[in-house]
Amino acid sequence: MMMSRILKYRELLLGAIILALIAAFSLRAPGFATPRNLAGIFNDTSILIILALGQMAVILTKSIDLSVAANLAFTGMAVAMLNAAYPGIPLPLLIGAAMAIGAVLGAVNGFMVWIIGIPPIVATLGTLTIYRGLAFVLSGGAWVNQTQMTSAFLDTPRIPLLGLPLNGWTALLVIAVIAVIFMRTGFGRALYASGGNPTAALYAGIDVGRTRFFAFVLSGTLAGLCGYLWVARYAVAYVDIAAGFELDTVAACVIGGISTLGGIGSVAGAVLGALFLGVIKNALPVIDISPFWQMAISGLVIIIAVLFNARQERRKGRLILRDAARSPAPAAAEGAAA
Amino acid sequence: MSVVQVVAEPAHPLLEMRGISKSFPGVKALDGVDVALYAGTVTALIGENGAGKSTLVKVLTGIYQPDAGDILIDGAPVRLADAQAAMRAGITAIHQETVLFDELTVAENIFLGHAPKTRLGLVDWAAMRARAGALLHSIDAPISPYARLKDLSIAQRHLVAIARALSVEARVVIMDEPTAALSYKEVEDLFRIIERLKGQGKAILFISHKFEEVYEIAERFVVFRDGRSVGAGRLAETGQDEIVRMMVGRSVEHVFPKVEVAIGGPVLEVAGYSHPTEFADISFTLRRGEILGLYGLVGAGRSEFCQALFGITRPSAGRLALEGRALTVRSPQDAIAAGIVYVPEERGRHGAVLPMPIFQNVSMAVLGRTTRAGFLRLAEEFALARRYAERLDLRAAALSVPVGTLSGGNQQKVVIAKWLATLPKVIILDEPTKGIDIGSKAAVHAFMSELAAEGLSVIMVSSELPEILGMSDRVMVMREGRLTGIWERDGLDAETLVRAATGNA
Structure with missing residues (x-):
C-alpha cells in the first residue's frame, strides 16, 4: 500500500513542482505561462522525452544506455547525408531508415550485454565513442548545412497542428505507444519483472537476457528517431551534436523516479522528469539566471531525487522484515509457499 | 615455540565445551552440547545438515555468544566475546568458502588485518613476507609469498587459506568441510598438512560428511543430532554402522501430514539424463499423485539435475517423456508450457x-x-x-x-x-522447508499432500531425513552426481539412505 502511494504521490509531487515552477517563473516573466509558450517548452523538450522513455526501458532491466546521444548523432548524420545526396527519397522512408539504423546500433549494445555478457555501463561507454567515431568516418568531419537539406526534411516537424508542432505530436505519440507497450504487453511486463527480480523472472519463464536485448533495441530505435528530429530542428548535422545529452536522459529518468536498481518506474514519471528539466532549462534564462546556475540546479535536483529514491527503496526492505517478525501466521504461510 | 611430539593422547583436553546452548527465534540450534578437543588429535564432528555443526563453529570463533554453558581452554574458562577474542585465544577456522582477495599477494592475504608492524606503525613488509614464507613452508606449500592470489589454482588458494588460519598462533584449528571442493589428490595433500599440524600439537576439529575421510584422518569423533551431542569417543573402537545410527536414530518427533493417495500411471519419464560436469545417467519414472523424495548431501547434484529438468541448463544426453509423449525442454518456458514447474530454494x-x-x-x-x-x-x-x-x-x-x-x-x-x-502436472520443490520453524514446516507438508491428492506429481528435493522419510512415496538418492538408488516407502530406514548418500556401503 505504502509503496504504490509513494509512487503515485511522487508523480503528483513532481507534477505539482513543475506547475509551481511555471507559476513562479510567470510572476517574474509575464507571458511565461501562456499556452503558446508552454507548448513551445513541450516542443523543445520532445526529444529529451522520447530519449528518456528509451532510457527508461533499459534502466528498468537494471542496465543503462550511455550511447543514446552518440547513436542520435550517427543516425542524424546518416539521414542528413542521405537527404543531401538523394533529395528524392520520401521523408517517411528517411525516418524509417533513421529508426532502423538506430535499432541496429541499439542491437549492437544489446548483443554485447546479452550474448557476450559485458556490463551495460562499459559496453555503452564503448559504443558511445565508437558511434561518434563512425559519425566522423561517415562524414569525414564535414557538416551537413541547412542549404544542403530539402525543405520537406527540415520543415515537416515544424508544421503546427492545433498549436503544437508535429515534433511535439511525435513525442505525444511515442508516449502513448510506449505506455501501451510497457503496461499492456508481455514485453513491457518482462521489462519490469526482469529488473524487479531477475531470478523470479527466470523461473517464471521470462528470458531476462532477451528482454534486456530488446530494451536496448527500443532505446536505439527511439535514439534513431531523435537523430532525425534533432537534425531537422537545428537544421545542421555534425559529429558533435547532442554531446553529453545521454546524461540528461538518465537525469530525467532518475528525477522521474525510475529506480536505477531496476523494476520500478512509470512512463508518467519519466515524462515528468524530462519536462522538469525542460522547464528549468527554458525558464532560467528568461529570468536572467546564468547557465551555470542552471547546471547547478539540475545537479542538485538529481541528487535530491536520488535521495528520494534511496529512501523509498530502504523503506521497502524494512517493511518486509517488520511484518515477517510481527505475525507468526504469515510464517506458517511462508512454508506453504513451497 | 617448542614442538612437542605427541605420541599418546593427553589426559586433559586442550579445549572443552560444556553444556553449550544457543537458541534462535523458533529454533534451538544447540542444546547443551559437550565437545572436547585434545592437543595433537583430530576430532571429527559428524551430523546431518541442521544438526548444529555450523552454529558450534560460530560459537567457537566468537561470532555467536552461547546462551548457556562454558568454554574452557587448558581447564580455565574463557569468554570469546568476538572474532578477535577467539583469534587471541588461539582458535582459528578454515571455512568451506574462504574469503580471500584476488588482487592481493599471498603474503598480504595471509596477514590481512594483523600485518606485522614496524616501530613507526607502518606495515613491515620484509617481516610479513618472511613469516608468510615460513608459514607456507611449514605446510609444505610451494607457493611464493609474492604471487598474486588470482594466479593461483583453487587448491593453492586453499593452502593460502590454511596458512592464513595458522598465522595467528593457532592452537585449535577448525576445518569446516575442507574437502568439499577438492579433488582426490588435493585431499591427500590436505591430509598431509593435517598430520603435520597434529605433530605440532594442535587440536583439530574436522567437519565432514564423508566417512572414508573421517576414518582416515580422525582419532576421535563427536556426533550431533538436532542440536545435541549424542555420542563421542574413539573411532578405532566404533563402527560406521554405530555412527550412522547415532546420526539418524531419532524417535520421529513430528508426525507428518502424509495423506495416502492412490498413485496413478507414469507422468514423467526421465531416461539417462546427463550433464557434462554436474550429473550423469539419471533415470526414473514419476507417477501421478506421487511425492518422490530426492535425497543426498549438499553438492550431490540434486539442484543441478532439477534445474536441467526445468530447462535452466541443458543436459548433454538423455530423454524426457511427459504422459507418454517425448518432450524436449530447452528453456523454462518449454518446461512451464509442458506443465513442469520448479520452485527454487530461497523463495523469499x-x-x-x-x-x-x-x-x-x-x-x-x-x-x-x-x-x-x-x-x-x-x-x-x-x-x-x-x-x-x-x-x-x-x-x-x-x-x-x-x-x-x-x-x-x-x-x-x-x-x-x-x-x-x-x-502444473509436475512440481519440483527444492528444499521446501529449509530454515523455517516446525509449525511452518507442517503447513508446507500439508500443502504438499494436498497437491498430491489433486493428482499432481511432486519431486521434493530435501536434505532432511525426517522430511524425506515422512513425506515421500518413494525416495531417490543421489551421490556425486549419480543416482545411487530408488526405494519404496515401505520398510525404508534412514540408515539405508545415509549409506547411499555418503557412499558408506
Whole structure:
C-alpha cells in the first residue's frame, strides 16, 4: 500500500513542482505561462522525452544506455547525408531508415550485454565513442548545412497542428505507444519483472537476457528517431551534436523516479522528469539566471531525487522484515509457499 | 615455540565445551552440547545438515555468544566475546568458502588485518613476507609469498587459506568441510598438512560428511543430532554402522501430514539424463499423485539435475517423456508450457517481484494465456489472481498493490498462486522447508499432500531425513552426481539412505 502511494504521490509531487515552477517563473516573466509558450517548452523538450522513455526501458532491466546521444548523432548524420545526396527519397522512408539504423546500433549494445555478457555501463561507454567515431568516418568531419537539406526534411516537424508542432505530436505519440507497450504487453511486463527480480523472472519463464536485448533495441530505435528530429530542428548535422545529452536522459529518468536498481518506474514519471528539466532549462534564462546556475540546479535536483529514491527503496526492505517478525501466521504461510 | 611430539593422547583436553546452548527465534540450534578437543588429535564432528555443526563453529570463533554453558581452554574458562577474542585465544577456522582477495599477494592475504608492524606503525613488509614464507613452508606449500592470489589454482588458494588460519598462533584449528571442493589428490595433500599440524600439537576439529575421510584422518569423533551431542569417543573402537545410527536414530518427533493417495500411471519419464560436469545417467519414472523424495548431501547434484529438468541448463544426453509423449525442454518456458514447474530454494529472494502488483506476479508465468493479439488482458489477469487469492486466502487491500507491501506469509501465497496458475502436472520443490520453524514446516507438508491428492506429481528435493522419510512415496538418492538408488516407502530406514548418500556401503 505504502509503496504504490509513494509512487503515485511522487508523480503528483513532481507534477505539482513543475506547475509551481511555471507559476513562479510567470510572476517574474509575464507571458511565461501562456499556452503558446508552454507548448513551445513541450516542443523543445520532445526529444529529451522520447530519449528518456528509451532510457527508461533499459534502466528498468537494471542496465543503462550511455550511447543514446552518440547513436542520435550517427543516425542524424546518416539521414542528413542521405537527404543531401538523394533529395528524392520520401521523408517517411528517411525516418524509417533513421529508426532502423538506430535499432541496429541499439542491437549492437544489446548483443554485447546479452550474448557476450559485458556490463551495460562499459559496453555503452564503448559504443558511445565508437558511434561518434563512425559519425566522423561517415562524414569525414564535414557538416551537413541547412542549404544542403530539402525543405520537406527540415520543415515537416515544424508544421503546427492545433498549436503544437508535429515534433511535439511525435513525442505525444511515442508516449502513448510506449505506455501501451510497457503496461499492456508481455514485453513491457518482462521489462519490469526482469529488473524487479531477475531470478523470479527466470523461473517464471521470462528470458531476462532477451528482454534486456530488446530494451536496448527500443532505446536505439527511439535514439534513431531523435537523430532525425534533432537534425531537422537545428537544421545542421555534425559529429558533435547532442554531446553529453545521454546524461540528461538518465537525469530525467532518475528525477522521474525510475529506480536505477531496476523494476520500478512509470512512463508518467519519466515524462515528468524530462519536462522538469525542460522547464528549468527554458525558464532560467528568461529570468536572467546564468547557465551555470542552471547546471547547478539540475545537479542538485538529481541528487535530491536520488535521495528520494534511496529512501523509498530502504523503506521497502524494512517493511518486509517488520511484518515477517510481527505475525507468526504469515510464517506458517511462508512454508506453504513451497 | 617448542614442538612437542605427541605420541599418546593427553589426559586433559586442550579445549572443552560444556553444556553449550544457543537458541534462535523458533529454533534451538544447540542444546547443551559437550565437545572436547585434545592437543595433537583430530576430532571429527559428524551430523546431518541442521544438526548444529555450523552454529558450534560460530560459537567457537566468537561470532555467536552461547546462551548457556562454558568454554574452557587448558581447564580455565574463557569468554570469546568476538572474532578477535577467539583469534587471541588461539582458535582459528578454515571455512568451506574462504574469503580471500584476488588482487592481493599471498603474503598480504595471509596477514590481512594483523600485518606485522614496524616501530613507526607502518606495515613491515620484509617481516610479513618472511613469516608468510615460513608459514607456507611449514605446510609444505610451494607457493611464493609474492604471487598474486588470482594466479593461483583453487587448491593453492586453499593452502593460502590454511596458512592464513595458522598465522595467528593457532592452537585449535577448525576445518569446516575442507574437502568439499577438492579433488582426490588435493585431499591427500590436505591430509598431509593435517598430520603435520597434529605433530605440532594442535587440536583439530574436522567437519565432514564423508566417512572414508573421517576414518582416515580422525582419532576421535563427536556426533550431533538436532542440536545435541549424542555420542563421542574413539573411532578405532566404533563402527560406521554405530555412527550412522547415532546420526539418524531419532524417535520421529513430528508426525507428518502424509495423506495416502492412490498413485496413478507414469507422468514423467526421465531416461539417462546427463550433464557434462554436474550429473550423469539419471533415470526414473514419476507417477501421478506421487511425492518422490530426492535425497543426498549438499553438492550431490540434486539442484543441478532439477534445474536441467526445468530447462535452466541443458543436459548433454538423455530423454524426457511427459504422459507418454517425448518432450524436449530447452528453456523454462518449454518446461512451464509442458506443465513442469520448479520452485527454487530461497523463495523469499527468488519468489516474487516485490515492486510489482499482486495480479501481475500471479500471471507472470502464464502471460501467453492472458494475451490476445499481442496485448495483455488486464481483466483476465485480475480474474486469475482473484481465483487463486480466494483459494489461498490471500489477504491484501487490493490485487493491484505491490507484493512488497504484503506480509511475508501473503507474499508466499502470491508465489504459490503464480505456480498453481500454470496448472502444473509436475512440481519440483527444492528444499521446501529449509530454515523455517516446525509449525511452518507442517503447513508446507500439508500443502504438499494436498497437491498430491489433486493428482499432481511432486519431486521434493530435501536434505532432511525426517522430511524425506515422512513425506515421500518413494525416495531417490543421489551421490556425486549419480543416482545411487530408488526405494519404496515401505520398510525404508534412514540408515539405508545415509549409506547411499555418503557412499558408506
